[in-house]
Amino acid sequence: MNSHSSATRGSVFSRSVFGAPCWISLTTRDLSAAEKFYTAVLGWDWRVGKLGDQYRFASVNGVPVAGVSAVGAMEMAFAWTPFFATADADQTVARSQERGxxxxxGPISFAPGRAALLADRDGAVFGIWEGELVADWEDWRRAAPAFVELHTRDAFDAAIFYAEVLGWASGTAGCCEVQYDDEKVVLRSRGETVAHIHSGAVDSARDPAIRPRWQIHFAVADVDACLDAAPAHGGSIVQGVPGSAEAVLLDPDGARFKINARSAL
Structure with a gap:
Protein backbone atom coordinates (compact mmCIF):
# COMPACT_ATOMS: atom_id res chain seq x y z
CA MET A 1 0.00 0.00 0.00
CA ASN A 2 3.03 2.28 0.16
CA SER A 3 4.90 3.38 -2.93
CA HIS A 4 8.25 3.41 -1.12
CA SER A 5 10.28 0.35 -0.21
CA SER A 6 11.59 1.81 3.03
CA ALA A 7 10.74 4.52 5.52
CA THR A 8 11.90 7.99 4.58
CA ARG A 9 12.88 10.95 6.69
CA GLY A 10 9.73 12.70 7.94
CA SER A 11 7.49 9.68 7.33
CA VAL A 12 4.19 9.63 9.19
CA PHE A 13 3.02 6.42 10.80
CA SER A 14 -0.58 5.34 11.30
CA ARG A 15 -0.33 5.69 15.06
CA SER A 16 0.12 9.46 14.66
CA VAL A 17 -3.29 9.93 12.98
CA PHE A 18 -5.03 6.86 14.36
CA GLY A 19 -8.71 6.46 13.59
CA ALA A 20 -8.64 8.92 10.70
CA PRO A 21 -8.95 8.10 6.99
CA CYS A 22 -5.40 7.78 5.64
CA TRP A 23 -5.77 6.15 2.19
CA ILE A 24 -8.35 5.20 -0.43
CA SER A 25 -8.33 2.25 -2.79
CA LEU A 26 -10.32 1.33 -5.88
CA THR A 27 -10.99 -2.12 -7.30
CA THR A 28 -11.45 -2.34 -11.06
CA ARG A 29 -11.41 -4.93 -13.82
CA ASP A 30 -9.55 -2.74 -16.32
CA LEU A 31 -6.61 -0.73 -15.04
CA SER A 32 -6.03 0.97 -18.35
CA ALA A 33 -9.62 2.19 -18.59
CA ALA A 34 -9.56 3.34 -14.96
CA GLU A 35 -6.34 5.27 -15.52
CA LYS A 36 -7.74 7.04 -18.58
CA PHE A 37 -11.01 7.86 -16.83
CA TYR A 38 -9.52 9.28 -13.64
CA THR A 39 -6.82 11.15 -15.54
CA ALA A 40 -9.52 12.85 -17.63
CA VAL A 41 -11.93 13.51 -14.75
CA LEU A 42 -9.60 14.22 -11.80
CA GLY A 43 -6.28 14.97 -13.50
CA TRP A 44 -4.34 12.13 -11.87
CA ASP A 45 -0.90 10.84 -12.81
CA TRP A 46 0.03 7.16 -12.48
CA ARG A 47 2.86 4.78 -11.74
CA VAL A 48 3.48 1.18 -10.73
CA GLY A 49 4.92 0.70 -7.24
CA LYS A 50 6.34 -2.21 -5.28
CA LEU A 51 3.02 -4.10 -5.17
CA GLY A 52 3.22 -5.35 -8.75
CA ASP A 53 1.75 -4.48 -12.11
CA GLN A 54 -1.83 -5.07 -10.94
CA TYR A 55 -1.73 -2.23 -8.41
CA ARG A 56 -1.23 1.37 -9.53
CA PHE A 57 -0.59 4.53 -7.53
CA ALA A 58 -2.37 7.73 -8.52
CA SER A 59 -0.88 11.10 -7.62
CA VAL A 60 -1.71 14.80 -7.75
CA ASN A 61 1.23 17.20 -8.13
CA GLY A 62 3.56 14.43 -6.99
CA VAL A 63 1.53 13.50 -3.89
CA PRO A 64 0.21 9.89 -3.86
CA VAL A 65 -3.56 10.06 -3.34
CA ALA A 66 -5.04 6.64 -4.14
CA GLY A 67 -4.36 3.05 -5.11
CA VAL A 68 -6.13 1.11 -7.86
CA SER A 69 -6.03 -2.68 -8.06
CA ALA A 70 -7.20 -5.02 -10.81
CA VAL A 71 -9.54 -7.84 -9.76
CA GLY A 72 -11.52 -10.47 -11.61
CA ALA A 73 -15.15 -9.75 -12.37
CA MET A 74 -16.36 -12.41 -9.92
CA GLU A 75 -14.01 -11.57 -7.05
CA MET A 76 -15.65 -8.50 -5.53
CA ALA A 77 -17.69 -5.40 -6.27
CA PHE A 78 -15.96 -2.56 -8.06
CA ALA A 79 -15.89 0.21 -5.49
CA TRP A 80 -13.92 2.87 -3.67
CA THR A 81 -12.89 1.93 -0.12
CA PRO A 82 -11.51 4.22 2.61
CA PHE A 83 -8.71 2.97 4.87
CA PHE A 84 -8.43 4.18 8.45
CA ALA A 85 -5.15 4.45 10.34
CA THR A 86 -4.64 2.19 13.33
CA ALA A 87 -1.74 1.50 15.67
CA ASP A 88 -2.46 -2.25 15.80
CA ALA A 89 -4.29 -4.06 12.99
CA ASP A 90 -4.78 -7.28 14.97
CA GLN A 91 -6.42 -5.51 17.89
CA THR A 92 -8.60 -3.45 15.56
CA VAL A 93 -9.83 -6.56 13.73
CA ALA A 94 -10.56 -8.24 17.06
CA ARG A 95 -12.55 -5.24 18.31
CA SER A 96 -14.56 -5.18 15.07
CA GLN A 97 -15.42 -8.87 15.32
CA GLU A 98 -16.38 -8.55 18.99
CA ARG A 99 -18.88 -5.83 18.01
CA GLY A 100 -20.52 -7.67 15.12
CA GLY A 106 -6.31 -9.87 6.57
CA PRO A 107 -4.57 -8.53 8.34
CA ILE A 108 -1.95 -9.11 5.66
CA SER A 109 1.60 -7.76 5.63
CA PHE A 110 3.28 -5.46 3.14
CA ALA A 111 6.80 -4.05 3.34
CA PRO A 112 5.81 -0.89 5.26
CA GLY A 113 2.87 -2.21 7.31
CA ARG A 114 -0.27 -4.32 7.54
CA ALA A 115 -3.78 -3.98 6.15
CA ALA A 116 -7.20 -5.58 6.55
CA LEU A 117 -10.53 -5.23 4.77
CA LEU A 118 -13.55 -5.25 7.09
CA ALA A 119 -17.29 -4.60 7.10
CA ASP A 120 -19.22 -2.98 9.92
CA ARG A 121 -22.27 -4.66 11.40
CA ASP A 122 -24.52 -3.11 8.72
CA GLY A 123 -22.29 -4.32 5.90
CA ALA A 124 -20.46 -1.11 4.95
CA VAL A 125 -16.94 -2.04 3.79
CA PHE A 126 -13.85 -0.23 5.07
CA GLY A 127 -10.15 -0.89 5.43
CA ILE A 128 -7.57 -0.40 8.16
CA TRP A 129 -3.86 0.33 7.85
CA GLU A 130 -1.05 -0.08 10.35
CA GLY A 131 2.36 1.27 9.45
CA GLU A 132 4.06 3.92 7.35
CA LEU A 133 1.61 6.14 5.50
CA VAL A 134 1.86 6.55 1.75
CA ALA A 135 2.34 10.31 2.02
CA ASP A 136 2.44 12.97 4.68
CA TRP A 137 -1.10 13.04 6.03
CA GLU A 138 -1.60 16.80 5.60
CA ASP A 139 -0.28 16.65 2.03
CA TRP A 140 -2.61 13.75 1.23
CA ARG A 141 -5.58 15.60 2.71
CA ARG A 142 -4.86 18.70 0.62
CA ALA A 143 -4.48 16.67 -2.57
CA ALA A 144 -7.47 14.27 -2.21
CA PRO A 145 -9.97 13.32 -1.01
CA ALA A 146 -11.97 16.12 0.63
CA PHE A 147 -13.56 13.68 3.10
CA VAL A 148 -15.32 10.32 3.28
CA GLU A 149 -18.98 9.78 4.07
CA LEU A 150 -20.93 6.83 5.45
CA HIS A 151 -24.60 6.37 4.59
CA THR A 152 -26.03 3.81 6.97
CA ARG A 153 -29.10 2.61 8.83
CA ASP A 154 -28.42 4.50 12.07
CA ALA A 155 -25.66 7.13 12.16
CA PHE A 156 -25.37 7.18 15.93
CA ASP A 157 -25.19 3.41 16.27
CA ALA A 158 -22.53 3.34 13.52
CA ALA A 159 -20.56 6.07 15.27
CA ILE A 160 -20.48 3.98 18.43
CA PHE A 161 -19.20 0.97 16.47
CA TYR A 162 -16.41 2.91 14.76
CA ALA A 163 -15.50 4.79 17.93
CA GLU A 164 -14.99 1.52 19.78
CA VAL A 165 -13.15 -0.14 16.89
CA LEU A 166 -10.96 2.79 15.78
CA GLY A 167 -10.56 4.67 19.04
CA TRP A 168 -12.56 7.77 18.15
CA ALA A 169 -13.25 10.17 21.04
CA SER A 170 -11.17 7.98 23.34
CA GLY A 171 -9.39 10.84 25.07
CA THR A 172 -6.03 9.56 23.85
CA ALA A 173 -3.72 12.19 22.36
CA GLY A 174 -4.19 12.35 18.59
CA CYS A 175 -7.55 10.57 18.46
CA CYS A 176 -10.38 11.79 16.26
CA GLU A 177 -13.06 14.03 17.71
CA VAL A 178 -16.74 13.19 17.19
CA GLN A 179 -19.52 15.75 17.01
CA TYR A 180 -23.18 14.69 17.04
CA ASP A 181 -25.42 16.99 14.99
CA ASP A 182 -29.17 16.64 14.55
CA GLU A 183 -28.95 14.64 11.33
CA LYS A 184 -25.37 13.44 11.10
CA VAL A 185 -22.15 12.62 12.90
CA VAL A 186 -19.04 14.65 12.04
CA LEU A 187 -15.53 13.25 12.53
CA ARG A 188 -12.57 15.61 12.89
CA SER A 189 -8.84 14.95 13.04
CA ARG A 190 -6.29 17.69 13.77
CA GLY A 191 -9.10 20.21 13.49
CA GLU A 192 -10.16 19.13 9.99
CA THR A 193 -13.44 17.47 9.03
CA VAL A 194 -12.47 14.05 7.65
CA ALA A 195 -15.75 12.07 7.68
CA HIS A 196 -19.52 12.36 7.92
CA ILE A 197 -22.00 9.65 8.95
CA HIS A 198 -25.63 9.93 7.84
CA SER A 199 -28.72 7.86 8.68
CA GLY A 200 -31.08 6.62 6.00
CA ALA A 201 -29.52 3.73 4.09
CA VAL A 202 -31.68 0.60 3.80
CA ASP A 203 -30.08 -2.72 4.79
CA SER A 204 -31.84 -4.93 2.23
CA ALA A 205 -32.05 -2.46 -0.66
CA ARG A 206 -31.03 -3.82 -4.06
CA ASP A 207 -29.83 -0.40 -5.16
CA PRO A 208 -26.21 0.03 -3.93
CA ALA A 209 -26.85 3.76 -3.69
CA ILE A 210 -29.08 3.21 -0.66
CA ARG A 211 -27.34 0.25 0.94
CA PRO A 212 -24.95 1.05 3.80
CA ARG A 213 -21.71 2.20 2.18
CA TRP A 214 -18.76 4.55 2.44
CA GLN A 215 -18.51 7.19 -0.28
CA ILE A 216 -15.41 9.18 -1.24
CA HIS A 217 -15.65 12.94 -1.88
CA PHE A 218 -13.01 14.48 -4.14
CA ALA A 219 -12.35 18.21 -4.17
CA VAL A 220 -12.07 19.54 -7.73
CA ALA A 221 -11.39 22.93 -9.24
CA ASP A 222 -14.10 22.67 -11.94
CA VAL A 223 -17.21 20.53 -11.45
CA ASP A 224 -18.51 21.31 -14.95
CA ALA A 225 -15.29 20.02 -16.56
CA CYS A 226 -15.66 16.75 -14.60
CA LEU A 227 -19.28 16.43 -15.73
CA ASP A 228 -18.13 16.77 -19.34
CA ALA A 229 -15.22 14.34 -18.99
CA ALA A 230 -16.96 11.50 -17.13
CA PRO A 231 -19.39 10.32 -19.86
CA ALA A 232 -16.81 11.03 -22.56
CA HIS A 233 -14.48 8.45 -20.97
CA GLY A 234 -16.92 5.63 -20.20
CA GLY A 235 -18.43 6.85 -16.94
CA SER A 236 -21.85 8.28 -16.14
CA ILE A 237 -23.50 11.03 -14.13
CA VAL A 238 -25.80 9.96 -11.29
CA GLN A 239 -26.48 13.44 -9.96
CA GLY A 240 -25.35 16.90 -11.00
CA VAL A 241 -25.99 19.50 -13.69
CA PRO A 242 -23.82 22.27 -15.14
CA GLY A 243 -23.28 24.98 -12.56
CA SER A 244 -23.57 22.57 -9.62
CA ALA A 245 -21.16 22.78 -6.69
CA GLU A 246 -21.19 18.98 -6.39
CA ALA A 247 -22.03 15.86 -8.39
CA VAL A 248 -22.17 12.08 -8.05
CA LEU A 249 -20.40 10.07 -10.76
CA LEU A 250 -19.81 6.46 -11.74
CA ASP A 251 -16.59 5.28 -13.34
CA PRO A 252 -16.60 2.76 -16.24
CA ASP A 253 -16.97 -0.19 -13.81
CA GLY A 254 -19.75 1.50 -11.84
CA ALA A 255 -17.65 2.57 -8.85
CA ARG A 256 -19.44 5.50 -7.28
CA PHE A 257 -17.81 8.69 -6.00
CA LYS A 258 -18.70 12.31 -5.37
CA ILE A 259 -17.00 15.52 -6.47
CA ASN A 260 -17.22 18.85 -4.67
CA ALA A 261 -16.12 22.27 -5.88
CA ARG A 262 -13.01 23.13 -3.90
CA SER A 263 -14.20 26.75 -3.66
CA ALA A 264 -17.39 25.59 -1.89
CA LEU A 265 -15.67 23.50 0.82
Missing amino acids: GTTAV
Whole structure:
Protein backbone atom coordinates (compact mmCIF):
# COMPACT_ATOMS: atom_id res chain seq x y z
CA MET A 1 0.00 0.00 0.00
CA ASN A 2 3.03 2.28 0.16
CA SER A 3 4.90 3.38 -2.93
CA HIS A 4 8.25 3.41 -1.12
CA SER A 5 10.28 0.35 -0.21
CA SER A 6 11.59 1.81 3.03
CA ALA A 7 10.74 4.52 5.52
CA THR A 8 11.90 7.99 4.58
CA ARG A 9 12.88 10.95 6.69
CA GLY A 10 9.73 12.70 7.94
CA SER A 11 7.49 9.68 7.33
CA VAL A 12 4.19 9.63 9.19
CA PHE A 13 3.02 6.42 10.80
CA SER A 14 -0.58 5.34 11.30
CA ARG A 15 -0.33 5.69 15.06
CA SER A 16 0.12 9.46 14.66
CA VAL A 17 -3.29 9.93 12.98
CA PHE A 18 -5.03 6.86 14.36
CA GLY A 19 -8.71 6.46 13.59
CA ALA A 20 -8.64 8.92 10.70
CA PRO A 21 -8.95 8.10 6.99
CA CYS A 22 -5.40 7.78 5.64
CA TRP A 23 -5.77 6.15 2.19
CA ILE A 24 -8.35 5.20 -0.43
CA SER A 25 -8.33 2.25 -2.79
CA LEU A 26 -10.32 1.33 -5.88
CA THR A 27 -10.99 -2.12 -7.30
CA THR A 28 -11.45 -2.34 -11.06
CA ARG A 29 -11.41 -4.93 -13.82
CA ASP A 30 -9.55 -2.74 -16.32
CA LEU A 31 -6.61 -0.73 -15.04
CA SER A 32 -6.03 0.97 -18.35
CA ALA A 33 -9.62 2.19 -18.59
CA ALA A 34 -9.56 3.34 -14.96
CA GLU A 35 -6.34 5.27 -15.52
CA LYS A 36 -7.74 7.04 -18.58
CA PHE A 37 -11.01 7.86 -16.83
CA TYR A 38 -9.52 9.28 -13.64
CA THR A 39 -6.82 11.15 -15.54
CA ALA A 40 -9.52 12.85 -17.63
CA VAL A 41 -11.93 13.51 -14.75
CA LEU A 42 -9.60 14.22 -11.80
CA GLY A 43 -6.28 14.97 -13.50
CA TRP A 44 -4.34 12.13 -11.87
CA ASP A 45 -0.90 10.84 -12.81
CA TRP A 46 0.03 7.16 -12.48
CA ARG A 47 2.86 4.78 -11.74
CA VAL A 48 3.48 1.18 -10.73
CA GLY A 49 4.92 0.70 -7.24
CA LYS A 50 6.34 -2.21 -5.28
CA LEU A 51 3.02 -4.10 -5.17
CA GLY A 52 3.22 -5.35 -8.75
CA ASP A 53 1.75 -4.48 -12.11
CA GLN A 54 -1.83 -5.07 -10.94
CA TYR A 55 -1.73 -2.23 -8.41
CA ARG A 56 -1.23 1.37 -9.53
CA PHE A 57 -0.59 4.53 -7.53
CA ALA A 58 -2.37 7.73 -8.52
CA SER A 59 -0.88 11.10 -7.62
CA VAL A 60 -1.71 14.80 -7.75
CA ASN A 61 1.23 17.20 -8.13
CA GLY A 62 3.56 14.43 -6.99
CA VAL A 63 1.53 13.50 -3.89
CA PRO A 64 0.21 9.89 -3.86
CA VAL A 65 -3.56 10.06 -3.34
CA ALA A 66 -5.04 6.64 -4.14
CA GLY A 67 -4.36 3.05 -5.11
CA VAL A 68 -6.13 1.11 -7.86
CA SER A 69 -6.03 -2.68 -8.06
CA ALA A 70 -7.20 -5.02 -10.81
CA VAL A 71 -9.54 -7.84 -9.76
CA GLY A 72 -11.52 -10.47 -11.61
CA ALA A 73 -15.15 -9.75 -12.37
CA MET A 74 -16.36 -12.41 -9.92
CA GLU A 75 -14.01 -11.57 -7.05
CA MET A 76 -15.65 -8.50 -5.53
CA ALA A 77 -17.69 -5.40 -6.27
CA PHE A 78 -15.96 -2.56 -8.06
CA ALA A 79 -15.89 0.21 -5.49
CA TRP A 80 -13.92 2.87 -3.67
CA THR A 81 -12.89 1.93 -0.12
CA PRO A 82 -11.51 4.22 2.61
CA PHE A 83 -8.71 2.97 4.87
CA PHE A 84 -8.43 4.18 8.45
CA ALA A 85 -5.15 4.45 10.34
CA THR A 86 -4.64 2.19 13.33
CA ALA A 87 -1.74 1.50 15.67
CA ASP A 88 -2.46 -2.25 15.80
CA ALA A 89 -4.29 -4.06 12.99
CA ASP A 90 -4.78 -7.28 14.97
CA GLN A 91 -6.42 -5.51 17.89
CA THR A 92 -8.60 -3.45 15.56
CA VAL A 93 -9.83 -6.56 13.73
CA ALA A 94 -10.56 -8.24 17.06
CA ARG A 95 -12.55 -5.24 18.31
CA SER A 96 -14.56 -5.18 15.07
CA GLN A 97 -15.42 -8.87 15.32
CA GLU A 98 -16.38 -8.55 18.99
CA ARG A 99 -18.88 -5.83 18.01
CA GLY A 100 -20.52 -7.67 15.12
CA GLY A 101 -18.26 -6.63 12.25
CA THR A 102 -16.84 -9.09 9.74
CA THR A 103 -13.39 -9.56 8.25
CA ALA A 104 -13.04 -10.07 4.49
CA VAL A 105 -9.25 -9.98 4.17
CA GLY A 106 -6.31 -9.87 6.57
CA PRO A 107 -4.57 -8.53 8.34
CA ILE A 108 -1.95 -9.11 5.66
CA SER A 109 1.60 -7.76 5.63
CA PHE A 110 3.28 -5.46 3.14
CA ALA A 111 6.80 -4.05 3.34
CA PRO A 112 5.81 -0.89 5.26
CA GLY A 113 2.87 -2.21 7.31
CA ARG A 114 -0.27 -4.32 7.54
CA ALA A 115 -3.78 -3.98 6.15
CA ALA A 116 -7.20 -5.58 6.55
CA LEU A 117 -10.53 -5.23 4.77
CA LEU A 118 -13.55 -5.25 7.09
CA ALA A 119 -17.29 -4.60 7.10
CA ASP A 120 -19.22 -2.98 9.92
CA ARG A 121 -22.27 -4.66 11.40
CA ASP A 122 -24.52 -3.11 8.72
CA GLY A 123 -22.29 -4.32 5.90
CA ALA A 124 -20.46 -1.11 4.95
CA VAL A 125 -16.94 -2.04 3.79
CA PHE A 126 -13.85 -0.23 5.07
CA GLY A 127 -10.15 -0.89 5.43
CA ILE A 128 -7.57 -0.40 8.16
CA TRP A 129 -3.86 0.33 7.85
CA GLU A 130 -1.05 -0.08 10.35
CA GLY A 131 2.36 1.27 9.45
CA GLU A 132 4.06 3.92 7.35
CA LEU A 133 1.61 6.14 5.50
CA VAL A 134 1.86 6.55 1.75
CA ALA A 135 2.34 10.31 2.02
CA ASP A 136 2.44 12.97 4.68
CA TRP A 137 -1.10 13.04 6.03
CA GLU A 138 -1.60 16.80 5.60
CA ASP A 139 -0.28 16.65 2.03
CA TRP A 140 -2.61 13.75 1.23
CA ARG A 141 -5.58 15.60 2.71
CA ARG A 142 -4.86 18.70 0.62
CA ALA A 143 -4.48 16.67 -2.57
CA ALA A 144 -7.47 14.27 -2.21
CA PRO A 145 -9.97 13.32 -1.01
CA ALA A 146 -11.97 16.12 0.63
CA PHE A 147 -13.56 13.68 3.10
CA VAL A 148 -15.32 10.32 3.28
CA GLU A 149 -18.98 9.78 4.07
CA LEU A 150 -20.93 6.83 5.45
CA HIS A 151 -24.60 6.37 4.59
CA THR A 152 -26.03 3.81 6.97
CA ARG A 153 -29.10 2.61 8.83
CA ASP A 154 -28.42 4.50 12.07
CA ALA A 155 -25.66 7.13 12.16
CA PHE A 156 -25.37 7.18 15.93
CA ASP A 157 -25.19 3.41 16.27
CA ALA A 158 -22.53 3.34 13.52
CA ALA A 159 -20.56 6.07 15.27
CA ILE A 160 -20.48 3.98 18.43
CA PHE A 161 -19.20 0.97 16.47
CA TYR A 162 -16.41 2.91 14.76
CA ALA A 163 -15.50 4.79 17.93
CA GLU A 164 -14.99 1.52 19.78
CA VAL A 165 -13.15 -0.14 16.89
CA LEU A 166 -10.96 2.79 15.78
CA GLY A 167 -10.56 4.67 19.04
CA TRP A 168 -12.56 7.77 18.15
CA ALA A 169 -13.25 10.17 21.04
CA SER A 170 -11.17 7.98 23.34
CA GLY A 171 -9.39 10.84 25.07
CA THR A 172 -6.03 9.56 23.85
CA ALA A 173 -3.72 12.19 22.36
CA GLY A 174 -4.19 12.35 18.59
CA CYS A 175 -7.55 10.57 18.46
CA CYS A 176 -10.38 11.79 16.26
CA GLU A 177 -13.06 14.03 17.71
CA VAL A 178 -16.74 13.19 17.19
CA GLN A 179 -19.52 15.75 17.01
CA TYR A 180 -23.18 14.69 17.04
CA ASP A 181 -25.42 16.99 14.99
CA ASP A 182 -29.17 16.64 14.55
CA GLU A 183 -28.95 14.64 11.33
CA LYS A 184 -25.37 13.44 11.10
CA VAL A 185 -22.15 12.62 12.90
CA VAL A 186 -19.04 14.65 12.04
CA LEU A 187 -15.53 13.25 12.53
CA ARG A 188 -12.57 15.61 12.89
CA SER A 189 -8.84 14.95 13.04
CA ARG A 190 -6.29 17.69 13.77
CA GLY A 191 -9.10 20.21 13.49
CA GLU A 192 -10.16 19.13 9.99
CA THR A 193 -13.44 17.47 9.03
CA VAL A 194 -12.47 14.05 7.65
CA ALA A 195 -15.75 12.07 7.68
CA HIS A 196 -19.52 12.36 7.92
CA ILE A 197 -22.00 9.65 8.95
CA HIS A 198 -25.63 9.93 7.84
CA SER A 199 -28.72 7.86 8.68
CA GLY A 200 -31.08 6.62 6.00
CA ALA A 201 -29.52 3.73 4.09
CA VAL A 202 -31.68 0.60 3.80
CA ASP A 203 -30.08 -2.72 4.79
CA SER A 204 -31.84 -4.93 2.23
CA ALA A 205 -32.05 -2.46 -0.66
CA ARG A 206 -31.03 -3.82 -4.06
CA ASP A 207 -29.83 -0.40 -5.16
CA PRO A 208 -26.21 0.03 -3.93
CA ALA A 209 -26.85 3.76 -3.69
CA ILE A 210 -29.08 3.21 -0.66
CA ARG A 211 -27.34 0.25 0.94
CA PRO A 212 -24.95 1.05 3.80
CA ARG A 213 -21.71 2.20 2.18
CA TRP A 214 -18.76 4.55 2.44
CA GLN A 215 -18.51 7.19 -0.28
CA ILE A 216 -15.41 9.18 -1.24
CA HIS A 217 -15.65 12.94 -1.88
CA PHE A 218 -13.01 14.48 -4.14
CA ALA A 219 -12.35 18.21 -4.17
CA VAL A 220 -12.07 19.54 -7.73
CA ALA A 221 -11.39 22.93 -9.24
CA ASP A 222 -14.10 22.67 -11.94
CA VAL A 223 -17.21 20.53 -11.45
CA ASP A 224 -18.51 21.31 -14.95
CA ALA A 225 -15.29 20.02 -16.56
CA CYS A 226 -15.66 16.75 -14.60
CA LEU A 227 -19.28 16.43 -15.73
CA ASP A 228 -18.13 16.77 -19.34
CA ALA A 229 -15.22 14.34 -18.99
CA ALA A 230 -16.96 11.50 -17.13
CA PRO A 231 -19.39 10.32 -19.86
CA ALA A 232 -16.81 11.03 -22.56
CA HIS A 233 -14.48 8.45 -20.97
CA GLY A 234 -16.92 5.63 -20.20
CA GLY A 235 -18.43 6.85 -16.94
CA SER A 236 -21.85 8.28 -16.14
CA ILE A 237 -23.50 11.03 -14.13
CA VAL A 238 -25.80 9.96 -11.29
CA GLN A 239 -26.48 13.44 -9.96
CA GLY A 240 -25.35 16.90 -11.00
CA VAL A 241 -25.99 19.50 -13.69
CA PRO A 242 -23.82 22.27 -15.14
CA GLY A 243 -23.28 24.98 -12.56
CA SER A 244 -23.57 22.57 -9.62
CA ALA A 245 -21.16 22.78 -6.69
CA GLU A 246 -21.19 18.98 -6.39
CA ALA A 247 -22.03 15.86 -8.39
CA VAL A 248 -22.17 12.08 -8.05
CA LEU A 249 -20.40 10.07 -10.76
CA LEU A 250 -19.81 6.46 -11.74
CA ASP A 251 -16.59 5.28 -13.34
CA PRO A 252 -16.60 2.76 -16.24
CA ASP A 253 -16.97 -0.19 -13.81
CA GLY A 254 -19.75 1.50 -11.84
CA ALA A 255 -17.65 2.57 -8.85
CA ARG A 256 -19.44 5.50 -7.28
CA PHE A 257 -17.81 8.69 -6.00
CA LYS A 258 -18.70 12.31 -5.37
CA ILE A 259 -17.00 15.52 -6.47
CA ASN A 260 -17.22 18.85 -4.67
CA ALA A 261 -16.12 22.27 -5.88
CA ARG A 262 -13.01 23.13 -3.90
CA SER A 263 -14.20 26.75 -3.66
CA ALA A 264 -17.39 25.59 -1.89
CA LEU A 265 -15.67 23.50 0.82
